[in-house]
Amino acid sequence: MATKNKIALVTGGSRGLGKNMSLQLAKSGHDIILTYKSNQAEADKVVAEIQAIGQKAIAYQLDTGDTKAFDGFLAEVAAHLQENTGEGKFDFLVNNAGIDRSSLIPNTTEEDFDELYQVHLKGVYFLTQKALPFINNNGRIINLSTGLARFATPGYAAYASMKGAIEVFTRYLAKEVGARGITANVVAPGIIETDFTKATFEHAPQAIEYIAAHTALGRTGVPDDIGGIVAFLCTEEARWITAQRIEASGGMFL
Numbered sequence: 736m737a738t739k740n741k742i743a744l745v746t747g748g749s750r751g752l753g754k755n756m757s758l759q760l761a762k763s764g765h766d767i768i769l770t771y772k773s774n775q776a777e778a779d780k781v782v783a784e785i786q787a788i789g790q791k792a793i794a795y796q797l798d799t800g801d802t803k804a805f806d807g808f809l810a811e812v813a814a815h816l817q818e819n820t821g822e823g824k825f826d827f828l829v830n831n832a833g834i835d836r837s838s839l840i841p842n843t844t845e846e847d848f849d850e851l852y853q854v855h856l857k858g859v860y861f862l863t864q865k866a867l868p869f870i871n872n873n874g875r876i877i878n879l880s881t882g883l884a885r886f887a888t889p890g891y892a893a894y895a896s897m898k899g900a901i902e903v904f905t906r907y908l909a910k911e912v913g914a915r916g917i918t919a920n921v922v923a924p925g926i927i928e929t930d931f932t933k934a935t936f937e938h939a940p941q942a943i944e945y946i947a948a949h950t951a952l953g954r955t956g957v958p959d960d961i962g963g964i965v966a967f968l969c970t971e972e973a974r975w976i977t978a979q980r981i982e983a984s985g986g987m988f989l
Contacts (some may be wrong), residue, residue: 740790742825743818743969744768746799746862747832749778751929752879752961756829759962761790761967764771768812768825770797770832784793791819798852799832800934802861809865827875827969828866830859837890848893860904873916875969878905880923882984898923902980909978918977920968927983951986960985 743760747753757767758781767785771778771794778794785792793815797808813823834854836847870876878941879904883895902921904939909919926946947954964983967973 736913740764740766741827741969742766742768743827743829744812744825744830744866745831746770746797747772748829749774749794752924752927753829753831754781755958755962756965757792757962758784758788758832759966760827760829761785761788761792763966763969764790765827765969766791766905768792768815769800770808772796772832773796774805775974778931787857790870797832797896799830799858799862800834800850802803802853802858808810809869818959821977823875824869824871824975826871827877828870829965830863830876832858833879836894837875838893839890840892843893851893851897855894856904858898859901863908867872867912870917873974874918875973876905876908876912876917876919877922877965877968878919880980882923882925882987884923885982905976905980910933911931916974918974920967920969920974920976920978921980922964923980923984924961925950925956925982925987927958927961928986946987949988954985956983956985 743765745753745757745767748757750884757769761767769778769781769789782792782794782926795808798804816825817823822886832854837852838847863876878901880898881895883891884899885903907922912919943955961983964981968976
């Protein structure tokens with residue numbers, strides 16, 4: 736990776752929103768490090784797409800719910816960067832990786848709750864903590880929340896609670912890293928048509944009509960609606976935005 740290019744680390748960058756973020760960041764002239772949990776073939780395709788754009792990319796396997804893996808992962812990333820750029824650091828951290836576990840409160844299992852907690856709260860907190868020494872000054876940290884942290888849709892109490900905690904964490908993070916010129920913000924998508932939501936839409940196609948009817952812009956979201964926002968937050972023009980929750984939902988449930 737060339738020293739002149741800024742480098743973004745995107746977790747869960749092999750599909751859905753993470754893929755779109757990775758591609759949009761690459762189109763903005765950044766090199767990409769992306770993680771995937773299990774599907775290396777998908778990750779390799781995204782790497783190839785980024786390389787076709789003219790940027791450098793590499794994919795690493797990482798379970799973001801496994802905090803014990805973080806030290807080894809970051810050491811591997813730093814060694815790669817040291818070898819290729821002469822400096823073992825990167826510029827942007829995008830905590831995007833996620834899982835879906837939906838159930839009404841009376842039906843929520845501790846196992847599902849714990850899995851959501853590991854990936855969406857504990858994993859984000861400690862990957863960020865361990866990544867801070869590897870992030871260049873004046874860098875960017877972007878965490879993902881959800882419109883469900885603002886409006887209530889039965890079935891997502893546990894998931895949305897983790898994301899609400901991430902919004903608080905991000906404000907504290909912004910305060911603590913501000914002296915280094917690093918910004919920390921939250922992007923909160925509404926319902927987006929990805930493989931993450933595919934099962935819901937296939938089992939309840941009327942949900943798409945319902946969401947569109949209750950969205951100011953009159954449709955459900957697509958990944959292209961989100962990736963560009965993340966890319967913008969990584970620009971010099973966005974340097975004065977920090978500790979903010981930016982909801983990108985098309986105006987759902989106003």
